[in-house]
Amino acid sequence: MEEITNVMEYEEIARQKLPKMVYDYYASGAEDQWTLKENRNAFSRILFRPRILVDVSNIDMTTTVLGFKISMPIMIAPTAMQKMAHPDGENATARAASAADTIMTLSSWATSSVEEVASTGPGIRFFQLYVYKDRNVVAQLVRRAERAGFKAIALTVDTPRLGRREADIKNRFALPPNLTLKNFEGLDLGKMTVDKTSDSGLASYVAGQVDRTLSWKDVKWLQTITSLPILVKGVLTAEDAKLAVQNGAAGIIVSNHGARQLDYVPATITALEEVVKAAQGRVPVFLDGGVRRGTDVFKALALGASGVFVSQSLKTSKTFLGVATLCS
Structure with a gap:
């Protein structure tokens, strides 16, 4: 195999190796997938005005997120059901993020539990959360994340119902029978009786x-x-950014759910600047969606982001370290 030189090449390898249903689940967006394309295209329209003859021999990429020092302003976004891509799934991602000295966000729809991820060793981890009709289920998930040593909750607010992902409809997507959403095992599901x-x-x-x-x-x-x-x-507007601050959010993630929810919303890099201005420095603002290169990270930082989250279904710790090196 030729040497991999950028993140996009991992995507092509995934297309070749994964079952079509699984690849499409990870890679597709909602409806016409306009926003999915725009998440990348919008980055390409932002150009640099480089300044020259500046000493760059000493570069420090470390940063602090919610009081935690990490090696670079690149963190792992929540990605569901990673064991569809590899048997180690989220556990490999956790080890990789720890080795790269950055933050991993575990999806609540993971195929590894918070306890399993915690058992992989030390690391700074956030827990992504949806709010369910049965608030007892929410409380149980939060308590388990706290006990497992997770350091923050990433509350997803743009999914009152799943977006229309036509690839999943055509493929009749279903979680493979050998896998389950591990964070729901052993919970008192109460009113959430599974059919x-x-x-x-x-x-x-x-x-x-x-x-x-x-x-x-x-x-x-x-x-x-x-x-x-x-x-x-899941914030895309100045109005919601102000409400997030008013309602006690510790931070904002500018996100359109990887373009998997509502099509024809702006690319996240397009929405970033107005959200940053509305936050007025009272809370950090982060971004996910469309980040593929270090230049993308630089553009987000230049427009006021405190860091970015990248989504990767990772095969091994070595893979993420390669991705982290390329992005940095």
Whole structure:
């Protein structure tokens, strides 16, 4: 195999190796996939004005996120069901992020539990959370993340219902029968009784249990059940950025859910500047979506981001270290 020189080449290898249903789940966006393309195209329209004859022999890429010092302003975004890509799944991602001295965010729809990820060794980890109709389930998930040593909650707010992902519809996507959403095992699901006969089993049922009445009052409620800082993930406008600050968010993640939710929303790099201006420095603003190169990271930082989150389904720790090196 030829030497891999950039992140996009990993994507092509994944296309060749993964089953079509799995690859399409990871790679596709909602409806026409306009926003999916725009997440990348918008970066290409931002140009540099380079200054020359500046001493760059000493470069320090370390930064601090919510008080935690990390090696670079590049962190791991939550990506669901990683064991569809490799048996080690999220556990490999956790080891890789720790080795790279950066932060991993674990999806609540992971195929490894918070306890399993914690058992891989030391590391700074955040937990991505949806709010379900049964608040008891939410409380149980948060308590487990706290006990496992996770340091923050990334509250996803742009998914009152799943986006129309037509590739998944055509492929009749279902979590492979040998896998499960591990964070829901052993929970008292209460009203969330799983229909074992449904095509996607637990995965589709849990998705259907996300609370469509979710509002800012629920951000306040979440603060009453945890002392962990809460990042609001899914902000695209100045108006919502101001509300996030007003409602006690510790940070904002500018995100369009990888273009998998509502098509024809702006690319995240396009929305970033207005969100940063609205936050007025009161909380850090981060970005995910479309980041493929170190120049993308630089553009986000130049427009006011405190760091970026990148989504990768990682095969080995070595893979992520390669990605981290390329991005930096």
